[in-house]
Amino acid sequence: MQDWTETRIFASRREMICGLIATTLPFSRSAAAQEPVTLGSAAAFVGLALLQGAISYVGGRLLASALGDPVISDAQSWLKNAIAELEAFVSAELRRQLDERVMEQMRADLQGINTNLYQYSSLRASNRLRNKYLLETCDTTTASLVPLSLNYDQALFVTTTAMAYRLFTLYALYELDHDRGHIRSARPTMDDFVRRVSAIRDKVGHQMSPDAHFKINCTIVGETTYTCIGVRDGAPITPLYRAPPTINGRDAFEVMRESIKRRIAPLTEPMQKQADEFLKSANTSIQLAIDGYDKMCRRIGETYSLPAGAPPLLKIGVAKIPAVVVMPGAIVGSHTR
Numbered sequence: 001m002q003d004w005t006e007t008r009i010f011a012s013r014r015e016m017i018c019g020l021i022a023t024t025l026p027f028s029r030s031a032a033a034q035e036p037v038t039l040g041s042a043a044a045f046v047g048l049a050l051l052q053g054a055i056s057y058v059g060g061r062l063l064a065s066a067l068g069d070p071v072i073s074d075a076q077s078w079l080k081n082a083i084a085e086l087e088a089f090v091s092a093e094l095r096r097q098l099d100e101r102v103m104e105q106m107r108a109d110l111q112g113i114n115t116n117l118y119q120y121s122s123l124r125a126s127n128r129l130r131n132k133y134l135l136e137t138c139d140t141t142t143a144s145l146v147p148l149s150l151n152y153d154q155a156l157f158v159t160t161t162a163m164a165y166r167l168f169t170l171y172a173l174y175e176l177d178h179d180r181g182h183i184r185s186a187r188p189t190m191d192d193f194v195r196r197v198s199a200i201r202d203k204v205g206h207q208m209s210p211d212a213h214f215k216i217n218c219t220i221v222g223e224t225t226y227t228c229i230g231v232r233d234g235a236p237i238t239p240l241y242r243a244p245p246t247i248n249g250r251d252a253f254e255v256m257r258e259s260i261k262r263r264i265a266p267l268t269e270p271m272q273k274q275a276d277e278f279l280k281s282a283n284t285s286i287q288l289a290i291d292g293y294d295k296m297c298r299r300i301g302e303t304y305s306l307p308a309g310a311p312p313l314l315k316i317g318v319a320k321i322p323a324v325v326v327m328p329g330a331i332v333g334s335h336t337r
Contacts, residue, residue, distance in 0.1 A: 043082035043157045044281035045321050046072070046330050050164030051288035052321070058171055058295040064121040067168065075111040078330045079103060079158065086154040086278075089207040098152045106158055109145045113138050113165045120172065128176065135172050142166035146193060153200045160285040163193055167292050180300040190293050191307040194286060198311040201282040208275035210268035216260050218253045228256035230264050238263055276316075284319040 049068060057066035072078050080103070087095060120134040142165050149159040166186070174182040206212055218228040226245055230238035238260055243252040261268075294304040306313065 042326070042330060043078070043085055044160070044278075044285065044319065046078070046082075047157050047160030047164055047285055048281065048288065048319060048321050050161060051167070051285060051292055054164050054167040054171070054292040055288065055295060057168060058292060058299065062121075063117075063168070063172060067117060067121055072110060072114050072330050075107045075114070079107050079110065082157045082161075083152075083154045086156060086204060089204050090153040094153055098154065102148070102152075106145065106149060106155070109141050110158070110161065113141050113145075113162075113169075117165065117168060117172075132173075132176060135169055135176070138165065138169040139173065142169055143189070146189060150193070150196045150200075153204055156197065156200050156204065156282060157285075159193070159197060160282075160289070163190075163289050164292075167289070167296065171296055174296070174299070183296045183300055184302070186293065186296075187304070190289070190304065191310075194290060194307055195310045197282070197286055197289075198313075201279065201286065201314075202311055205275055205279045205282070208271065208278055210271045210275075213271070214264060214268055216257050218256065226252040226256070228253060228260060230260040232264075232267070237267075277319075279314060280317055280319040283314045283316060287313055287318075 053061075053066040053068050057063060083098070083103070116134045116138050120128065120131060120138075123131055142162055145162040146159060146166060149155040149162055166189070170182050170186055174180075213233050215231050216228055217231060218226065220226055221242075224244055226243050228241045229236055241256045241260065243256060245252055247255045290304065290306065297304045
């Protein structure tokens, strides 16, 4: 407990305020052990690169070059990394629901889609119609994978990857026969994707934010003793600060809060950075999906925008895909930009 009225007799209010701010006792062992989960962005970049590619595909780029090279050579490793990054921030109920059987289904679906699209994109144009079954398989698989992955908050970037593959598939089908139904029929799926992914973005983003975990609790003991303490998920992580109502003419609560915020900054600042990176990636994925599908709709004389009832797109920066992202089971090359 940091007692500013009993552990030391201060010669002046100036000395008392200096003593309060200069307190640098280490965090408790339990707090230090709770290292923030590192949010690697590579999983998000796979979906982002594919969504960017889908937009360029609708804009006239050939399928093979638009797909670029997110080569998910090991879908199992990629899937586990993509999900593990967000696992700590979702509810215990969802963590229990996402079992190995569902993981294996997602892995197999992603691998199958990836393989079929690359095979189809490698064919000569004259051979594509007779191999339409490759696209039809992707159509069926993405139609089930997108809603399946949406059931699990931690599978957010699996969902954005699946949606990107779905856009590729639908537009490739449209290129074959120019039937507008391929594009029109996807509107309900896109509406559901935008609404639910936006809600997941907000929910997970809140759980990743330090505001959801760190609090500074202040109270008045008796009539003249003001106290504050920093807590993480309800557990104290700073000494108890005690002071008279004012410190050097300032409100004691205000001064103690400032001191505690500085003390816990080594924990809160990295967590805030993680939350910001996540929100940028998730928000950019939603925007790219909307833009991609809107371009498809414009090809048939229609438009698409944010559906009614969807949480708004955040007014934050756009996630930038690095030139090359490497993670277990996924490589994204710079030519996908």
